[in-house]
Amino acid sequence: MATANTYATVCGKRSNFSANSTYQHNLQYVTTYLVNEAAFSGGNGFAQTWGGAAPDMVSGLGICRGDTPDNVTCYECLSSAAVEASTLCPDDKDATLFYDGCIVRFSDQDFVSSGHNEPEVVLNSTNKVNPAAVANSFDVLVDTLMNKTAEHAAAASDASHRKVATGEALFDGADPQTKIYSMAQCTPDLTSGGCKNCLRLEMDKMALRVPGVLGQRVAGVRCNVRFEVYPFYIGEAMVRIEGTPAPSPAPSKSRLPAPPAPPNPASPPSKGGIYSIYIYKHL
Numbered sequence: 001m002a003t004a005n006t007y008a009t010v011c012g013k014r015s016n017f018s019a020n021s022t023y024q025h026n027l028q029y030v031t032t033y034l035v036n037e038a039a040f041s042g043g044n045g046f047a048q049t050w051g052g053a054a055p056d057m058v059s060g061l062g063i064c065r066g067d068t069p070d071n072v073t074c075y076e077c078l079s080s081a082a083v084e085a086s087t088l089c090p091d092d093k094d095a096t097l098f099y100d101g102c103i104v105r106f107s108d109q110d111f112v113s114s115g116h117n118e119p120e121v122v123l124n125s126t127n128k129v130n131p132a133a134v135a136n137s138f139d140v141l142v143d144t145l146m147n148k149t150a151e152h153a154a155a156a157s158d159a160s161h162r163k164v165a166t167g168e169a170l171f172d173g174a175d176p177q178t179k180i181y182s183m184a185q186c187t188p189d190l191t192s193g194g195c196k197n198c199l200r201l202e203m204d205k206m207a208l209r210v211p212g213v214l215g216q217r218v219a220g221v222r223c224n225v226r227f228e229v230y231p232f233y234i235g236e237a238m239v240r241i242e243g244t245p246a247p248s249p250a251p252s253k254s255r256l257p258a259p260p261a262p263p264n265p266a267s268p269p270s271k272g273g274i275y276s277i278y279i280y281k282h283l
Contacts, residue, residue, distance in 0.1 A: 005099070006084070008121040008219075008277055012094025012107065023093065023108070026052035030106055031082040034062035039075035044162050044188050045102075048112045058093075059113075060106040061221055066164025066185045067234040068101060077102035098219055105221045115190075117198055117220030122205055122278040125215035125228075134173040135212025141241070142227055145169045145182050146203055148239045150225065153184040154195040163188050163195050167239035178214075178229050182239070186223040198223035 017023040030051040037047035045064035052058055062081070064074035081097040081104035089095035096105040096119050105111065111118075129138045145167050152165035167182040186195035202218040202225045209216050217226035226232070 006081075006088065006097050007100060007123065008098040008279065009088045010096040010098075010119040010121070010279055011089035011092045013092065015093045015108065016091040017093055018091070022052065022056040023058065026056055026058040027106060030058045030060040031085075031104075034060050034104065035075060035078040035082055038062045038064060038078055039071045045074050046162075046188050048187075048189070050110070050112065055108075057110070058106055058108065059110050060104075061112060061187070062102065062104045063185075063187055063221075064102045065100070065233075066162045066183070067166065069234055073101065078104060096221060103219065103221055103224075111221070115194070115222065117201070117222040119279060120202070120205070120218065120220040123215075123217045123219075124209055124278075125213045127214040128210070129171075129174050129178065129212040129214060131175060132212060137173050138171055138178075138212055139209075141169055141171050142180060142182075143203075143207070145180055145239070145241055146184070146206065146225060146227060148241070149182040150184040150196070150199040150203065152239050153186060154192050154199065156188075156192075161188060163190065165238045166233045166235065167241075168237040169241035180227055180229060181231055181233065181237070182225075182227045183233050184223075184225045187221075190222065195223065199225060 017027070030049055033049050033051075034047045037049070038045055045066070045068055046062070048059075048061040050057060050059050062078050064077060068074045068077075077099050081099060081102060085095045085097060085104070085106070088097065094107040094109065097103070098121055129135055149165045149167040152167070153163050156163045163186040165184050169180045169182075171178045171180060184199055186198055190198060198220075202220065202223055205218045206216055206225060215228040218224060219226075
């Protein structure tokens with residue numbers, strides 16, 4: 001699991017803080033708490049908190065990927081985010097860093113109480129299933145697998161556990177046969193219904209992908225979904241669709257292009273070809 005590089009960074013660019021200011025001290029408190037609580041004290045790879053009072057209040061959230069193998073790996077990812085935020089979003093009061101192994105956001109806005117999932121990033125592989133004629137059938141299987149994976153993730157009702165699920169399915173219609181791997185995750189404080197709704201909205205964005213693409217992730221601070229055609233998670237799949245024959249070609253979905261993204265520093269994953277990145281955030 002790569003933890004050292006961000007695949008997307010979203011800077012608020014609304015307001016900045018000064019060195020040695022009250023806001024900076026509150027920020028240091030919040031990020032230190034997030035790193036230690038999520039990695040060690042909480043036990044589920046997740047933490048959120050507030051520090052200080054307006055106008056210097058800082059809200060923060062950190063979550064490690066649900067298959068993170070140990071506390072140290074989680075700690076290293078969150079710690080990297082806390083340190084690199086000052087370089088990637090210098091003096092910015094609002095920053096969100098998306099790593100392969102974790103997601104961290106801090107802000108002068110109380111996004112923690114709001115429960116909002118923004119900002120959200122969408123990564124689309126530029127590789128497509130071969131032959132092109134089976135793209136719709138491939139997408140039917142991807143959507144089926146993602147729905148089952150999301151249902152499994154949301155079913156974890158105990159907030160002390162991680163709301164995450166992984167899956168796999170075999171697509172027989174490609175040349176060669178293609179195995180699809182999936183993951184869905186919510187922050188563990190969401191109810192089962194809240195998790196389902198969050199994942200549904202992410203999969204609505206996923207449905208806008210170009211037909212037949214061989215990988216995609218849609219990630220926000222509260223939930224995220226992902227599929228690839230290479231193993232990217234640790235451990236066994238929790239959801240399996242075994243020996244799946246190619247589904248009958250489905251009617252082509254109406255897929256609208258995602259809006260262009262503003263420039264943001266990002267390092268897309270290296271496997272599965274080149275990835276395009278789109279960013280959604282509340283203005």
